[in-house]
Amino acid sequence: MKPSSIRKYVPFHRRFSIPLKDRQWPDRVIEQAPIWCSVDLRDGNQALAIPMNIEEKLEMFRLLVQVGFKQIEVGFPSASQTEFDFLRRLVEQGEIPDDVQVQILVQAREHLIRRSFEALKGVKRAIVHLYNSTSPLQRKITFSDSSKDDIKAIAVKGAQLVRQLADEAEAEGSEITMEYSPESFNDTEIDYAIEICEAVMDVWKPTVERRMILNLPATVEWTTPNVHADQIEYFCRTVKGREKVWISLHTHNDRGTGVAATELGLLAGADRVEGTLFGNGERTGNLDIVNVALNMNSHGIDTGLDFSNLPHICEVYERCTRMSVHERHPYGGELVFTAFSGSHQDAIKKGLDRRKKSAESDPVWEVPYLTIDPEDLGRTYEAIIRINSQSGKGGVAYIMDTEHGLELPKSMHPEVGKIVNDEADRQQKELNADEIREVFEAHFVNLSKPLSLGEYELFHQTETPGMVRCIAQVVYEGKELQIEGTGNGPISAFVDAIEHQGWKNFRLTDYRSHSVGKGSASNSAAYIQLQDVDNGRLLWGCGIDTSIEIAGLKALVSAFNRLQHKPA
Numbered sequence: 001m002k003p004s005s006i007r008k009y010v011p012f013h014r015r016f017s018i019p020l021k022d023r024q025w026p027d028r029v030i031e032q033a034p035i036w037c038s039v040d041l042r043d044g045n046q047a048l049a050i051p052m053n054i055e056e057k058l059e060m061f062r063l064l065v066q067v068g069f070k071q072i073e074v075g076f077p078s079a080s081q082t083e084f085d086f087l088r089r090l091v092e093q094g095e096i097p098d099d100v101q102v103q104i105l106v107q108a109r110e111h112l113i114r115r116s117f118e119a120l121k122g123v124k125r126a127i128v129h130l131y132n133s134t135s136p137l138q139r140k141i142t143f144s145d146s147s148k149d150d151i152k153a154i155a156v157k158g159a160q161l162v163r164q165l166a167d168e169a170e171a172e173g174s175e176i177t178m179e180y181s182p183e184s185f186n187d188t189e190i191d192y193a194i195e196i197c198e199a200v201m202d203v204w205k206p207t208v209e210r211r212m213i214l215n216l217p218a219t220v221e222w223t224t225p226n227v228h229a230d231q232i233e234y235f236c237r238t239v240k241g242r243e244k245v246w247i248s249l250h251t252h253n254d255r256g257t258g259v260a261a262t263e264l265g266l267l268a269g270a271d272r273v274e275g276t277l278f279g280n281g282e283r284t285g286n287l288d289i290v291n292v293a294l295n296m297n298s299h300g301i302d303t304g305l306d307f308s309n310l311p312h313i314c315e316v317y318e319r320c321t322r323m324s325v326h327e328r329h330p331y332g333g334e335l336v337f338t339a340f341s342g343s344h345q346d347a348i349k350k351g352l353d354r355r356k357k358s359a360e361s362d363p364v365w366e367v368p369y370l371t372i373d374p375e376d377l378g379r380t381y382e383a384i385i386r387i388n389s390q391s392g393k394g395g396v397a398y399i400m401d402t403e404h405g406l407e408l409p410k411s412m413h414p415e416v417g418k419i420v421n422d423e424a425d426r427q428q429k430e431l432n433a434d435e436i437r438e439v440f441e442a443h444f445v446n447l448s449k450p451l452s453l454g455e456y457e458l459f460h461q462t463e464t465p466g467m468v469r470c471i472a473q474v475v476y477e478g479k480e481l482q483i484e485g486t487g488n489g490p491i492s493a494f495v496d497a498i499e500h501q502g503w504k505n506f507r508l509t510d511y512r513s514h515s516v517g518k519g520s521a522s523n524s525a526a527y528i529q530l531q532d533v534d535n536g537r538l539l540w541g542c543g544i545d546t547s548i549e550i551a552g553l554k555a556l557v558s559a560f561n562r563l564q565h566k567p568a
Ligand SMILES: CC(=O)SCCNC(=O)CCNC(=O)[C@H](O)C(C)(C)COP(=O)(O)OP(=O)(O)OC[C@H]1O[C@@H](n2cnc3c(N)ncnc32)[C@H](O)[C@@H]1OP(=O)(O)O
Pocket: 043, 046, 076, 078, 079, 080, 107, 108, 109, 112, 131, 132, 133, 142, 143, 154, 183, 219
């Protein structure tokens, strides 16, 4: 920003300060979950270019119930016919489970309050959420230089009507909880915000048994999260009758610290949190409730919210809101359980391997780079490691193992990793599991040039037990030949046959094999490492075949063929 522009902005502490000298929140830890309230269908919905239609709202409502929300703000029924009709549909069609309270938002204006209660007729349990803006900025601009008393009067008058209509609804069998928000609380002089809230409390007369909710919105996030925490702690310690109210947080994310502000607000004494899935909401969004809840889970706190099928939740959310979850979005983003870079892949693979062995004896999650087990969110390990030109050998080996059942010997990893990595670099893109296998096969498996193996027979030598003789049909540099050799196994017999031809320029330095897949269709994979006697180069080859014997020979031939390609 240019210096001339910077002069437009005033530091928050020059506008207000919070008279809190002995703040306690920095020494606290979060030990239990708050009461959660989803505002997806109201604050989230009002921020959409195309608001959800009734069917979409219904689908989201059912999803939110499934996740475990017990308080759901379903709309602003006095704002439009769709909002009104949606609430009627929930009430009339018995969509609201008995343990769920639907919440509605309304401005402190008579006709809107009356219309809201019409929409609530017959509801079993509801929260009526009344608000008016209280900040100096809104008093000046929105309410045309209204005084503090004028604004307080709007709140009190609205509260009186809500009290009266709530009493009438309760007489007809509904249970109404009341909520008040001094909108832009975080931008309002703190003692004045308390004064208005106490005035509303005087009208609603909450008790310890029947509390009301005081929601303290950071309608626009102006400050660092510690200031928010100070505001909440000061409010909690100062408001009269604290024990008769649930203190609720409602943060936005204008500075990108909505989650932090909520977490510090909880340390500061709040009981309740309003937010939306993935933080959809006005401007930069509301608080991301998935983020805060899963942060708690990752510290061993049960939240009552179940995000164990996060991919499904993302899918419904994206379809209904027409928004998308960013690839890097905490927990939900496509790339957040993925490592492209080699050292991360290596550490994750080691962590997951160790965990496979010790998960039962040691349940504590300890995998480098992963704060949470992706499986706990319905995400799979397969998606964790992905391969591009920044990837390392560990990641490639992990994909070959988990996706294709090929357990490459550890000393083969660098060779395979480099070739796959070079290919990703050459193509300038990420390689998927099938493409990685293609690269692996093209460079390592059943290679047939210059030598290829045809028919092959093995004879056990009765005169020297343990020795076998092989007769193999091969093609070498385009010529068909029959070669023969003897050894203490099929591989050494074949090596002997190669030696008789005068082609042997190697030592066999390693051999591994394992079966791939289960049942009659299973294959065997064999890996052979040869060393070039002239220059000491070590190269692996792989053979895959239904016969373990032939797989071994093909691995030998593959490694032999790789050795014939001299480095440039
Ligand atoms: C921070 C938040 O997210 S708050 C929730 C915001 N959500 C929405 O606004 C979505 C739904 N809203 C709507 O559909 C409409 O704005 C309605 C139905 C609420 C009101 O509609 P209208 O009265 O036609 O228009 P509008 O919202 O522009 O009203 C402005 C008037 O309300 C007054 N007003 C604004 N907020 C409040 C309030 N909280 N309490 C009382 N009056 C208010 C303004 O001062 C202004 O009065 P004026 O005309 O005398 O200057």
